[in-house]
Each structure stands twice: as C-alpha cells, then as structure tokens.
Amino acid sequence: xxxxTMKIICTRKALYDSIQTTQRAVSSRASLxxxxxxxxxxxDDNLQLTATDLEMWMQCSTKATVEESGAVTVPARVISxxxxxxxxxxxxxxxxxxxxxxxxxxTATYELLGLEPEDFPKPPEVEGEASFTIxxxxxxxxxxxxxxxxxxxxxxxxxxxxxxxLDNSTLKAVATDTxxxxxxxxxxxxxxxxxxxxxxxxxxxxxxxxxxxxxxxGTITVNASATQILFECGExxxxxxxxxxxxxxxxxxxxxxxxxxxxxxxEQFRAAVKRAAIVARDDANRVTFETSAGTLKLSAExxxxxxxxxxxxxxxEGDDIRMAFNAKYLLDFLGTINAEAIEMxxxxxxxxxxxxPQGVYDYTYVLMPMQVRSYVSTP
Numbered sequence: 135x136x137x138x139t140m141k142i143i144c145t146r147k148a149l150y151d152s153i154q155t156t157q158r159a160v161s162s163r164a165s166l167x168x169x170x171x172x173x174x175x176x177x178d179d180n181l182q183l184t185a186t187d188l189e190m191w192m193q194c195s196t197k198a199t200v201e202e203s204g205a206v207t208v209p210a211r212v213i214s215x216x217x218x219x220x221x222x223x224x225x226x227x228x229x230x231x232x233x234x235x236x237x238x239x240x241t242a243t244y245e246l247l248g249l250e251p252e253d254f255p256k257p258p259e260v261e262g263e264a265s266f267t268i269x270x271x272x273x274x275x276x277x278x279x280x281x282x283x284x285x286x287x288x289x290x291x292x293x294x295x296x297x298x299x300l301d302n303s304t305l306k307a308v309a310t311d312t313x314x315x316x317x318x319x320x321x322x323x324x325x326x327x328x329x330x331x332x333x334x335x336x337x338x339x340x341x342x343x344x345x346x347x348x349x350x351x352g353t354i355t356v357n358a359s360a361t362q363i364l365f366e367c368g369e370x371x372x373x374x375x376x377x378x379x380x381x382x383x384x385x386x387x388x389x390x391x392x393x394x395x396x397x398x399x400x401e402q403f404r405a406a407v408k409r410a411a412i413v414a415r416d417d418a419n420r421v422t423f424e425t426s427a428g429t430l431k432l433s434a435e436x437x438x439x440x441x442x443x444x445x446x447x448x449x450x451e452g453d454d455i456r457m458a459f460n461a462k463y464l465l466d467f468l469g470t471i472n473a474e475a476i477e478m479x480x481x482x483x484x485x486x487x488x489x490x491p492q493g494v495y496d497y498t499y500v501l502m503p504m505q506v507r508s509y510v511s512t513p
Contacts, residue, residue: 160186
C-alpha cells in the first residue's frame, strides 16, 4: 500500500507565528496524547493548523507552497521550540513512513514523531442561530472593560464567563463576581437573529488577543448556536463551547437613582487610590472615602502597618459621604479608561455605587461598598 504523503514549504516566520497562535488552545495537561499535538493539513495554497483542548478549538491558516497534499500531527511544544531556534529561511515539512514528520531549514534537519491525524477531534459545526460582525477594536474594548470582573470561583460556573447579549444592532457584554459588575455595549453590523450566551473567560481573552493582531479597521464575524460560538478573525478561527446555566438578573443590581454624585479627575484619583492601596492591602484592600465641601479624602489604615491619607479635589452634588471601597476593584476599573474624569453616583453607605467615565454611557461599573472600619490603637 502506498503511504500517504504531505509536503509543504513556507517561511519560518509565517509558520512560527501561526503555531504560536494555534497552540494557545493546547492544554498543558492534555487528557489524551493527541491533544498535545497540532494538526497540519493542506488546503489549496494554504497550510491550516488546528489545536484543541476539547473546550476550545483554534485554527489558523498560513500561505505555503503545497507540493503534496495531506495531513500530519506534530507535538505542539516541540515544533514551537524548534521553529523558534531556526534561522529565517524557508521550512520544508514532509510526511515520512512510520508516523515520522521530516522538518528541514537551512542545514538543520529533524524527524519528529507524529500521531494519526484521523484521530484528532474535529472542530464542531456551529449551526448559527445568531450572527453579527463587529469591529476588532470595539471587541477588544468590550473584553477589556469586562473580563477582569469575571469570577474565579469554579463552584459558580455561570459567573466565570462573560454574558454576551445580541439585541438588534447592539451587543452587550456583562461580567460579575458578585462584588462588582461591568456592563459594556458596542454597535454591531450584519445582524441575524438574537442571542444571550455565556462565553468562557479564557475564550474571551483569546478572542481579544486575536483582535489585537488585526489591522485597525479589521472586523470579526461571530456565529453562535445553542452550545458553541465561533469567532472568525482574519486567518484565524476560534470555536468554543458555551457555559450552560442561567446568568443572574444583573439589571436589578444596577442603581437607577442616586442621591449623591461625585465628579473626580481620573489621573489624580487613580494615583491616590494606588498609594492608599499600599496600606489598604493589609485590611482587605479597604479604602475609606469621606467628602467635605469640594474635597474627597481617601484614607486607609492597618493595625500592622499604620495609616495613609490623601485628598482629591472633586465636584460634589448632594450631601457628604462616608463610605469604603475595595482599592483593587477601583484600580481594575480605572485601568480600563482614559477619560479625564469619572462620575460616581451614590445612595446609602451600604448601597452599590455606579461609576462610569464622565459623559460616557456605553460603560457602567457597579461596585459594592465595604463596611467602614476604624482601628483604635492601644498603648
């Protein structure tokens, strides 16, 4: 019987870049040997690479000279290390007998041990109940504004992802860990159907990374079924399972009215919170806010470290406040914006605060306050 062969030639850099993208779907602790491999298969004048951990599939295409069609698998970690060490010359990959894969570049030659490509799990077909197109920069912004608020508690699996809701030409992204909630919106195009799905945090992070590699005016096409979602980003495709379960009714925790409002300069506020956090981290990151006229005083104290206090000029509407917030949660939000000022709408001492960049209504951050404490030193 004649052994099936595959032989392709492509540039080292193009192949290495594609491997780097594809291997993000490879599990560090693969349950099956084949899952530690990448499938290389020819497709017209392209080489297509595929990797999966059975939760997420990553596919990437690169230009190649196809001398013989076919498919092989190569160990992801090994091929990545080999390509990183090779000179910038053309790389030839060919299938050999006994499951071996030949790789040559310049004067270097390797024979790597592959597995049967037929045994590699195929990406699921996403029969779209909904689809849309979004600008890559808009998707990046959505992810940046929400991903940090996903929960790390695996016992509450529905909170470990980002809820994506498609309604007409608007895409909403929501994340919460019960201590804070992020809601961001973006306009989308070519909309078909509607959806409300929870996408795993890891998937959203990888999609954002793919989006960052596209040109400034690039777009991403999204298709979703009841159980899977597919992101098509240039030469890359990412398919992921969705998280099953009911996302909490987040709308009921977003304040609709407020009694007090602060307008705070972003950079001055960010720096003050960062400095107070040095002391606050010994007290569950607690920073106390206290207003007086046009001044906001930030203070932190710890029985083991000492105290910190700083004042920021603000514009205040309503009565004075005295509340406490988690400094880390504030810095997470402040790190995602570049507005000159933020608006903070407040009600009671233990009621959630609504925070957004001043004059911006496509991004809302809801933050639960902490109990105000005072430590009294003893002689």
